[in-house]
Amino acid sequence: MADYQLIIIGGGLAGLAAGIRAARFGLKPLIIEQHSLPGGLNSYYFRQGHLLETGLHAMTNFAPPGVKHAPLNRLFRQLQLSRKEFVTHEQLESEVFFPQASLRFSNNLDLLYEEIAARFPMSIDRFRAVVKEVKAYNPFAEVPWRSARTFLRSRLGEPLLEDMLLLPLMVYGNAEEDDMDLGQFAIMFQAVFLEGFFRPKGTIKDLLELLLAQYRHFGGEIRFRSSVTQILSIGDRVQGIRLQNGEELLADAVLSTAGIPGTAEMSGWSLEESRYIGKMSFMETIYLLPELSLPPEHRAKTIIFYNLNNELVYHRPTEPIDSSWGVICFPGNFHDLPKNSPVQVRVTNAANYDHWQQITPEEYLQLKEKCGQQTSTAVSKILGDYNQNAVFHDSFTPTTIERYTGKRAGAVYGSPVKIKSGKTPWKNLFIAGTDQGYLGIVGAMLSGVTIVNQHLLR
Amino acid sequence: MTRDDIKEVILEIIKDIDEEAEFSDLDDDKPLRDQLDLDSMDFLDIVMELRKRYKLQIPEEDYPQLATLMSCVNYLEPKLKDA
Numbered sequence: 001m002a003d004y005q006l007i008i009i010g011g012g013l014a015g016l017a018a019g020i021r022a023a024r025f026g027l028k029p030l031i032i033e034q035h036s037l038p039g040g041l042n043s044y045y046f047r048q049g050h051l052l053e054t055g056l057h058a059m060t061n062f063a064p065p066g067v068k069h070a071p072l073n074r075l076f077r078q079l080q081l082s083r084k085e086f087v088t089h090e091q092l093e094s095e096v097f098f099p100q101a102s103l104r105f106s107n108n109l110d111l112l113y114e115e116i117a118a119r120f121p122m123s124i125d126r127f128r129a130v131v132k133e134v135k136a137y138n139p140f141a142e143v144p145w146r147s148a149r150t151f152l153r154s155r156l157g158e159p160l161l162e163d164m165l166l167l168p169l170m171v172y173g174n175a176e177e178d179d180m181d182l183g184q185f186a187i188m189f190q191a192v193f194l195e196g197f198f199r200p201k202g203t204i205k206d207l208l209e210l211l212l213a214q215y216r217h218f219g220g221e222i223r224f225r226s227s228v229t230q231i232l233s234i235g236d237r238v239q240g241i242r243l244q245n246g247e248e249l250l251a252d253a254v255l256s257t258a259g260i261p262g263t264a265e266m267s268g269w270s271l272e273e274s275r276y277i278g279k280m281s282f283m284e285t286i287y288l289l290p291e292l293s294l295p296p297e298h299r300a301k302t303i304i305f306y307n308l309n310n311e312l313v314y315h316r317p318t319e320p321i322d323s324s325w326g327v328i329c330f331p332g333n334f335h336d337l338p339k340n341s342p343v344q345v346r347v348t349n350a351a352n353y354d355h356w357q358q359i360t361p362e363e364y365l366q367l368k369e370k371c372g373q374q375t376s377t378a379v380s381k382i383l384g385d386y387n388q389n390a391v392f393h394d395s396f397t398p399t400t401i402e403r404y405t406g407k408r409a410g411a412v413y414g415s416p417v418k419i420k421s422g423k424t425p426w427k428n429l430f431i432a433g434t435d436q437g438y439l440g441i442v443g444a445m446l447s448g449v450t451i452v453n454q455h456l457l458r
Numbered sequence: 459m460t461r462d463d464i465k466e467v468i469l470e471i472i473k474d475i476d477e478e479a480e481f482s483d484l485d486d487d488k489p490l491r492d493q494l495d496l497d498s499m500d501f502l503d504i505v506m507e508l509r510k511r512y513k514l515q516i517p518e519e520d521y522p523q524l525a526t527l528m529s530c531v532n533y534l535e536p537k538l539k540d541a
Binding site: 025026065066068069074077078080082083084449453457458 | 474475476477478495496497499500502503506507509510518
């Protein structure tokens with residue numbers, strides 16, 4: 001007799017959502033989370049009395065209540081959470097900033113149409129056709145990899161617009177370098193341009209507590225500060241797990257949200273590991289400022305996706321970080337948020353894991369400081385002296401991400417090769433989360449839901 | 459359970475699945491999915507809920523028999539007669 005019907009490795013958003021589904025329909029689940037807080041990549045920590053979120057800039061996939069087929073609302077139904085009681089704040093507007101042009105967009109697609117019509121008059125009809133095509137595309141069909149760049153090149157014939165559209169989509173969800181799978185592109189295009197950005201009321205802590213409460217309400221169990229060292233198996237079936245303290249727990253099925261490389265390590269799954277370790281990682285700096293003084297054209301923006309080069313190079317940098325392109329996020333700039341002081345600004349740049357991993361703790365601190373300065377120098381070119389009066393700043397790096405999320409090489413978007421079916425060589429071991437192919441907070445939760453529905457509830 | 463009871467149960471389950479479900483114009487003989495704008499994930503929840511509440515195992519090949527409210531009642535009546 002197994003101790004649990006389902007053991008879920010990882011208490012991030014995918015694991016929590018999977019747990020709620022399983023518990024809701026009477027499976028007895030246990031979530032094992034290595035840290036003292038839930039959330040994985042999307043968690044939080046405290047510094048000098050401030051709650052700081054780790055992953056959340058904005059949630060994508062905005063949909064008002066009542067739009068039944070929207071991923072966000074489907075997700076809430078699946079978790080039996082009230083969408084009506086879930087208060088959201090939509091973005092003000094965001095911007096893609098390149099040296100040659102800039103494009104504003106919001107949760108109303110008309111703004112992007114207007115901006116493209118003004119900056120790229122030759123391409124606006126072609127862009128409208130792309131929107132239609134993306135809407136009709138089924139990104140979940142299991143088809144061979146197709147290049148999003150080739151698709152955009154053939155449809156738009158305008159490399160600058162192609163780069164400008166790809167920057168937000170890649171930086172918010174592409175595990176591959178340089179190009180992106182067309183299915184992933186369609187998912188991200190829908191999530192960012194067609195549905196849009198929002199924040200839940202409060203912080204990520206409130207959302208995590210809501211999920212945890214629902215999980216426990218249905219009878220789910222969770223253990224924090226507990227790591228799985230091995231997934232136990234006999235033949236083509238897994239039997240359960242062994243914890244770091246030597247304890248063994250038996251389960252009818254195991255769902256791992258630890259990524260493909262992490263799951264391989266625990267289970268002895270022989271695969272060519274390097275193929276499944278993503279190259280794209282990031283350093284993020286959080287500034288707290290008494291107030292914001294920005295050039296008029298960049299005020300009241302929610303997110304600025306910037307690129308100071310002529311072309312977009314979405315690639316692991318050779319240096320520790322590449323500050324020439326990145327993301328500037330203003331978490332206070334959403335509709336109907338109370339004015340908060342201090343104001344938060346977050347800047348994200350691509351980073352090279354190897355540089356951060358090979359150094360001593362002392363060198364690490366120095367490198368963090370140096371890269372932080374590179375970041376502010378680059379951002380100053382757009383925003384002026386935005387951070388002069390910063391009362392506080394803190395950065396996290398690829399090694400921080402790896403330590404707290406278990407994502408190998410700090411690859412926030414996981415493996416460039418996804419396993420959409422969630423299947424492994426073992427009949428009752430499944431994967432969910434980033435490496436199953438859904439991205440973002442809503443995506444991660446839908447991944448957990450989908451895998452439980454497909455493989456465990458039938 | 460009587461046919462009316464079964465109908466009540468189905469509606470209650472749907473209300474549980476979708477807080478916005480509107481039953482006032484519901485036609486017993488038209489597909490539930492179209493009328494209530496439900497998708498396959500919601501539909502699975504009806505099956506799961508029946509399993510949870512009444513230990514009913516509904517094989518996948520029988521799902522089409524749950525298409526309308528009337529067909530649900532017809533299909534479930536013999537299975538739930540002692541429930």
